[in-house]
Amino acid sequence: MLKVSLRDKAWSPYVAGILIGLLQIPAFLIIETALGASSSYVTVGGLITSWVDPSILRIDYVAKHVAATVKNWWQVALVVGIAIGAFLSAKLSGAVRKPISPIWSRALGSASPNRRYFVAFAAGFLMLFGARIADGCTSGHGLSGMAQLAVGSTVAVAAMFTGGIVAALLMLRRI
Amino acid sequence: MSLFIAIAVGLLMGIVFGFALEKSRVFEPGIIVGQMQLRNFIMLKVFLTAVATGAIVLAVLNGFGLVKLQPKAALYAADMVGGLILGVGITLAGACPGTTLAQIGVGYRDALFTLIGGLAGAAAFSYAQPWLNKTLLASGDGKIIFTDLIGIPYWLGALGFAAVIVFILVQLERWRSWHNEMGRDVDGNFSTSPRTPVRSRRAGKAAIRT
Numbered sequence: 378m379l380k381v382s383l384r385d386k387a388w389s390p391y392v393a394g395i396l397i398g399l400l401q402i403p404a405f406l407i408i409e410t411a412l413g414a415s416s417s418y419v420t421v422g423g424l425i426t427s428w429v430d431p432s433i434l435r436i437d438y439v440a441k442h443v444a445a446t447v448k449n450w451w452q453v454a455l456v457v458g459i460a461i462g463a464f465l466s467a468k469l470s471g472a473v474r475k476p477i478s479p480i481w482s483r484a485l486g487s488a489s490p491n492r493r494y495f496v497a498f499a500a501g502f503l504m505l506f507g508a509r510i511a512d513g514c515t516s517g518h519g520l521s522g523m524a525q526l527a528v529g530s531t532v533a534v535a536a537m538f539t540g541g542i543v544a545a546l547l548m549l550r551r552i
Numbered sequence: 553m554s555l556f557i558a559i560a561v562g563l564l565m566g567i568v569f570g571f572a573l574e575k576s577r578v579f580e581p582g583i584i585v586g587q588m589q590l591r592n593f594i595m596l597k598v599f600l601t602a603v604a605t606g607a608i609v610l611a612v613l614n615g616f617g618l619v620k621l622q623p624k625a626a627l628y629a630a631d632m633v634g635g636l637i638l639g640v641g642i643t644l645a646g647a648c649p650g651t652t653l654a655q656i657g658v659g660y661r662d663a664l665f666t667l668i669g670g671l672a673g674a675a676a677f678s679y680a681q682p683w684l685n686k687t688l689l690a691s692g693d694g695k696i697i698f699t700d701l702i703g704i705p706y707w708l709g710a711l712g713f714a715a716v717i718v719f720i721l722v723q724l725e726r727w728r729s730w731h732n733e734m735g736r737d738v739d740g741n742f743s744t745s746p747r748t749p750v751r752s753r754r755a756g757k758a759a760i761r762t
Contacts, residue, residue, distance in 0.1 A: 385575060386738050387577050388576055390597035391597065392575075392576075393601075394597065394600070394602040396568065397573075399605060400569055401606045401609050402613070403561060404565070405613060419674045423675060423678055425671060433675070438682070447553050448558075450559050451558040452562065453562070454560075454562025454566060455563075456653045458562060458567045458569065458570060460653040460656050461567050461570060462572075462654075463654035465571065466571045470575075476660065477662050478582055478741070479582075479739070480581055481581065481646070494662055496644055497662040497663070500646075501645055501666035501667060501672075502670065502672050504641030504642060505641075505670040505671070505673035507636070508634065509673075509677035510630050513624055515642070515648035518624065518635075519599060519603070524603050525607075525621050525697060526699055527624055527626070527696070529627060529628065532635070533635040536635025537638050540639025541642050541643045544640040548640075549643065551589065552589065552742075
């Protein structure tokens with residue numbers, strides 16, 4: 378019998394994957410949308426930018442994302458919840474993480490935290506710039522788009538893995 | 553629905569999502585970079601399992617007419633260009649937009665920089681969007697799904713797709729058991745040396761010189 382405890386350090390990827398897939402039920406039934414994560418960056422990023430440059434709110438795209446709608450703020454709450462859930466899970470299993478994963482000193486060929494912070498910032502920028510061009514990320518196009526057999530999402534996921542694999546082979550050292 | 557309920561539902565769902573991401577270890581930079589270097593397949597296993605589960609769930613919900621599908625429009629140029637840039641970002645971040653938050657939750661400090669970079673990237677895109685909308689994002693095929701193209705009901709295609717994924721996962725697991733892909737500290741790190749190869753080489757040279 379498969380034993381799964383909240384205190385485990387790791388679950389089978391299949392147990393965790395099923396749990397994530399089941400989240401489509403409340404998403405579709407209660408919120409009438411599919412799981413996604415990257416739109417929330419426009420909501421929060423647009424709001425923060427508007428403190429410095431209020432004119433950003435005149436861009437329709439931003440206005441649509443910061444509006445007080447169920448879907449916009451459900452997704453912001455979802456990604457905040459992800460941080461809380463991961464925190465709780467790590468606390469329950471007693472996992473302790475270093476401030477930077479040990480793989481980065483090898484992957485980047487340098488143990489300098491500043492170098493890692495710079496790469497992380499640039500990576501985050503690329504990630505969201507790309508996700509917004511494609512209109513979705515690993516969740517929206519990946520989990521939800523593929524499950525719905527969406528043609529565009531399948532193209533986006535193929536491109537995602539292509540870009541990811543090429544970058545991992547050309548820009549990072551073997552971990 | 554009130555905004556308050558939507559936020560409460562989002563938080564609850566997010567907590568379950570974050571819990572599953574942490575337990576599966578797929579949020580670890582070592583697991584993501586390992587997947588992209590084709591030496592660790594935990595990410596693909598979690599991802600495909602979640603896709604298959606979602607397909608089965610939606611086959612039932614949509615098949616019985618309980619929910620409408622919400623596919624995104626197929627914008628091939630944007631999907632390809634955006635997907636490629638996103639993929640490069642995922643590898644260099646060792647995270648996706650969603651798992652960045654899980655990394656912050658467990659205390660990875662560099663993930664805060666990924667988050668700030670992500671917010672900046674989303675803002676930069678927003679400024680470019682009115683122009684991109686007329687160019688890269690302009691042409692596409694609408695919200696098409698594969699089962700419409702071949703003329704079968706969605707539920708049938710979704711169940712078939714899930715079956716294919718299950719078959720692939722069984723083969724994948726036979727080839728590489730997930731138990732062997734975690735690493736000692738369940739972070740996808742398999743190196744025993746705390747030093748980088750570059751550093752130790754330099755240190756070696758320095759030792760010879762002195």
